[in-house]
Amino acid sequence: MSFNIALSGLAAAQKxxxxxANNIANVNTTGFKESRAEFADVYATSVFSxxxxxxxxxxxxxxxxxxxNQGSLQFTNNSLDLAITGExxxxxTPDRFSQDMTYTRSGAFKLNKDNFIxxxxxxxxxxxxxxxxxxxxxxxSLSTTQPISIPTSAGAPRATNNIxxxxxxxxxxxxxxxxxxxxxxxxxxxxxSVTVYDSLGExxxxxxxxxxxxxxxxxxxxxxxxxxxxxATAHPTIPAPVAPATRxxxxxxxxxxxxxxxxxxxxxxxxAQTISLNFNELNLPANGYLTNGSQYxxxxxxxxxxxxxxxxxxxxxxxxxxxxLSQDGSTVGNLTGVDIDSFGRLLATYSxxxxxxxxxxxxxxxxNNQGLKQVGNTSWKQSLTSGDPIxxxxxxxxxxxxxxxxxxxxxxxxxxxLVDLISAQRNFQANSRALEVNSTLQxxxxxxx
Numbered sequence: 407m408s409f410n411i412a413l414s415g416l417a418a419a420q421k422x423x424x425x426x427a428n429n430i431a432n433v434n435t436t437g438f439k440e441s442r443a444e445f446a447d448v449y450a451t452s453v454f455s456x457x458x459x460x461x462x463x464x465x466x467x468x469x470x471x472x473x474x475n476q477g478s479l480q481f482t483n484n485s486l487d488l489a490i491t492g493e494x495x496x497x498x499t500p501d502r503f504s505q506d507m508t509y510t511r512s513g514a515f516k517l518n519k520d521n522f523i524x525x526x527x528x529x530x531x532x533x534x535x536x537x538x539x540x541x542x543x544x545x546x547s548l549s550t551t552q553p554i555s556i557p558t559s560a561g562a563p564r565a566t567n568n569i570x571x572x573x574x575x576x577x578x579x580x581x582x583x584x585x586x587x588x589x590x591x592x593x594x595x596x597x598x599s600v601t602v603y604d605s606l607g608e609x610x611x612x613x614x615x616x617x618x619x620x621x622x623x624x625x626x627x628x629x630x631x632x633x634x635x636x637x638a639t640a641h642p643t644i645p646a647p648v649a650p651a652t653r654x655x656x657x658x659x660x661x662x663x664x665x666x667x668x669x670x671x672x673x674x675x676x677x678a679q680t681i682s683l684n685f686n687e688l689n690l691p692a693n694g695y696l697t698n699g700s701q702y703x704x705x706x707x708x709x710x711x712x713x714x715x716x717x718x719x720x721x722x723x724x725x726x727x728x729x730x731l732s733q734d735g736s737t738v739g740n741l742t743g744v745d746i747d748s749f750g751r752l753l754a755t756y757s758x759x760x761x762x763x764x765x766x767x768x769x770x771x772x773x774n775n776q777g778l779k780q781v782g783n784t785s786w787k788q789s790l791t792s793g794d795p796i797x798x799x800x801x802x803x804x805x806x807x808x809x810x811x812x813x814x815x816x817x818x819x820x821x822x823x824l825v826d827l828i829s830a831q832r833n834f835q836a837n838s839r840a841l842e843v844n845s846t847l848q849x850x851x852x853x854x855x
Contacts, residue, residue, distance in 0.1 A: 436513075437814050483811065484516075490808060498532060500528075522554065531767065541749075546799060559741070586617055605701050633681045661680060672720060740756060752764040770797055
């Protein structure tokens with residue numbers, strides 16, 4: 407019996423050594439969770455035996471328990487490196503259409519050749535669909551997750567329909583005496599330009615000109631407004647009843663006059679002052695505005711205000727200053743960056759100024775983390791004792807916060823493991839000594855004559 411007891415002690419000590427050695431081997435493994443060997447004594451007796459004199463039958467390994475305490479964070483320069491602070495796991499699948507999920511704390515993600523976010527083994531990171539503008543998700547059910555992809559372009563171009571322009575014109579300027587001509591600086595007071603886009607995404611330059619009119623106080627000051635397309639190189643047809651002979655050879659579009667009171671405030675008219683670049687003129691190939699086959703479905707309108715309608719032009723005794731100049735078109739943009747917030751929402755920015763939310767990283771938790779089944783590669787799968795996976799978003803409820811440009815390091819304490827290693831070694835030596843003593847005793851008995 408004592409042989410078996412000593413052998414069980416050796417086996418337990420060996421298991422303790424194995425667990426400790428495995429922890430030490432993974433001290434630098436991202437997302438690794440240390441394990442602890444837990445033992446129980448063996449005791450067997452019958453109903454007719456005396457429990458007072460019964461000796462135990464040795465030791466057995468009851469469980470190798472995983473310890474899911476938080477590992478420290480290592481910060482990186484890769485925005486796709488993710489770490490969870492608190493409860494939760496990332497969810498991955500082996501292919502795009504699979505629902506066979508594995509769960510990991512290792513967030514060393516990257517893009518594959520198809521621009522999907524994957525881990526080192528090519529497993530696809532799962533996420534929830536979100537509204538591209540607000541980033542709000544519609545569901546946190548794991549059955550609705552899908553692999554997260556990052557498009558490298560911003561999609562189809564969008565033709566400009568509105569230009570928003572607000573500025574200060576200098577009240578000290580004198581009214582030009584020459585007829586307006588965009589090629590003659592003496593014929594206008596101020597100008598500014600903005601890039602707009604046609605339906606194919608090609609860029610065009612729209613230049614706005616401002617020309618002060620001679621007025622006699624106390625009348626309000628007035629400024630004429632003109633727009634030239636692509637440096638006045640195009641020559642549109644002139645709609646009736648304006649005769650071509652009355653138009654300056656350099657082509658332009660003329661808008662409403664801007665009016666200012668004696669305090670320099672904009673006197674708004676009804677309808678609001680604009681310059682309308684007529685789409686019939688823009689689209690006609692003979693006019694030379696668009697030569698690439700693109701089309702404008704509506705007029706391009708220069709609005710003398712910002713997009714919200716709050717900021718309007720002013721006329722102060724100050725230099726010409728543009729305080730708002732924007733337009734609502736875009737060309738095809740290339741990906742310039744990806745940001746991931748603490749909720750796990752991915753925001754992509756593009757070279758054309760567009761930005762959009764792409765997805766939200768799914769975070770999964772379990773009722774019993776220690777019941778998860780290890781499958782290698784610092785990953786786990788659901789088991790009977792872990793409970794069902796519960797999906798959610800980071801930084802809400804009991805779900806941990808997602809940290810971008812960070813990796814969770816192994817939670818192994820190397821100092822503690824080395825002490826445990828020494829302890830396990832001493833335990834192994836003690837049980838080996840017990841076997842040796844048992845062997846000596848049996849040898850002594852066999853030598854009795």
